[in-house]
Amino acid sequence: MTWMLFLNESRLSAPASARETxxxxxxxxxxxxxxxxxxxxxxxxxxxxxxxFRVLLIYLGLDKGIQAGQYELSPAMDGIQMAYALQKGGxxxxxxxxxxxxxxxxxxxxxxxxxxxxxxxxxxxxxxxPPALPGLETLEYPHALEGFLMPGTYTFRRDAPVRxxxxxxxxxxxxxxxxxxxxxxxQQGLTLYQGIILASIVxxxxxVKEEYPIIASVFINRLKAGMKLDSDPTVQYALGYDIHMQTxxxxxxxxxxxxxxxxxxxxxxxxxxPTPICNPxxxxxxxxxxxxxxxxxxxxxxxxxxxxxIFAETYDEHLSNACK
Numbered sequence: 001m002t003w004m005l006f007l008n009e010s011r012l013s014a015p016a017s018a019r020e021t022x023x024x025x026x027x028x029x030x031x032x033x034x035x036x037x038x039x040x041x042x043x044x045x046x047x048x049x050x051x052x053f054r055v056l057l058i059y060l061g062l063d064k065g066i067q068a069g070q071y072e073l074s075p076a077m078d079g080i081q082m083a084y085a086l087q088k089g090g091x092x093x094x095x096x097x098x099x100x101x102x103x104x105x106x107x108x109x110x111x112x113x114x115x116x117x118x119x120x121x122x123x124x125x126x127x128x129x130p131p132a133l134p135g136l137e138t139l140e141y142p143h144a145l146e147g148f149l150m151p152g153t154y155t156f157r158r159d160a161p162v163r164x165x166x167x168x169x170x171x172x173x174x175x176x177x178x179x180x181x182x183x184x185x186x187q188q189g190l191t192l193y194q195g196i197i198l199a200s201i202v203x204x205x206x207x208v209k210e211e212y213p214i215i216a217s218v219f220i221n222r223l224k225a226g227m228k229l230d231s232d233p234t235v236q237y238a239l240g241y242d243i244h245m246q247t248x249x250x251x252x253x254x255x256x257x258x259x260x261x262x263x264x265x266x267x268x269x270x271x272x273x274p275t276p277i278c279n280p281x282x283x284x285x286x287x288x289x290x291x292x293x294x295x296x297x298x299x300x301x302x303x304x305x306x307x308x309x310i311f312a313e314t315y316d317e318h319l320s321n322a323c324k
Contacts, residue, residue, distance in 0.1 A: 002057030023072040025092060030068040037066055037086070046082065048075050052150045053079055062087060093155050098169070100107075100151040100201045100281030103237070103248050107149055116165065123162050133167045135174035140193040147196045147276025148173045170239070176282050184289025188220055195288050200276035203284035204249070207307030212287035214311060217294040227297065229266035235279035238262035 003215050028037055042050040057063035067089025096114045098107055104127045108120035128144045150173035185195035206212045238260055242250040262271040296311040298318035312318040
């Protein structure tokens with residue numbers, strides 16, 4: 001084996017290409033035989049000689065250590081660099097699912113835990129003080145980007161700039177915001193921003209998506225009647241992170257919680273809160289744009305823990321719907 005290394009030393013020590021060549025994304029599949037990986041490296045122009053590289057791997061004791069994953073490899077790497085690079089494994093891209101109803105802080109945490117972000121602070125700083133991003137000029141957002149980070153499943157590169165990650169979420173939001181949705185908001189007497197604020201409340205109030213249009217109708221009816229919204233999630237947003245329950249959404253709320261003096265407390269202040277309280281999904285947004293036509297002004301959770309609600313037209317009826 002030593003003589004084979006000597007004969008192929010020039011092929012191993014020199015890269016496959018002496019020119020500056022862009023790195024290629026090379027994927028090693030789970031359980032793929034080493035010989036298959038080597039042959040594909042040669043076919044991709046990443047190594048000069050498959051047999052010489054195989055011998056090198058054996059000599060270095062690395063032939064059984066190639067890990068499944070994605071790699072950025074360059075023809076400018078020599079054989080030894082290539083051999084050790086293939087031992088690291090991992091993926092260059094990460095798939096992350098952002099759930100409807102999450103605050104920006106919850107999104108930042110999941111991105112960090114998935115390996116997309118090194119820390120959460122930079123993400124939150126951009127969300128709270130956004131730069132010019134594609135599509136933002138079509139939105140009405142007087143404050144931050146809370147409410148405009150579209151939930152869904154994303155694939156991000158681990159080394160993606162934070163601004164690019166946020167821009168991708170905002171771009172998906174803009175694409176989802178059809179002319180029909182904008183027109184629907186207008187028909188309810190809501191601006192775009194007001195529509196998203198209300199959608200964020202519907203998202204946090206609802207559990208069963210079929211009820212979203214009914215829940216939206218309750219809040220729209222209350223707004224038109226000049227009634228306070230009396231929405232628990234707006235108080236939860238005002239309270240922020242509860243260290244004892246370790247959640248951003250304290251539940252249940254105490255009587256003192258409902259008295260917290262905050263513009264987000266819709267038990268105290270009329271109208272909508274100043275900003276969205278979460279990032280709503282498309283179903284909640286559509287529910288506000290196209291609410292059910294109902295006579296309801298009240299709702300409360302059913303007693304069977306199904307996540308569904310009982311709706312009422314009058315306060316007396318609402319009281320009678322309480323769990324006995």
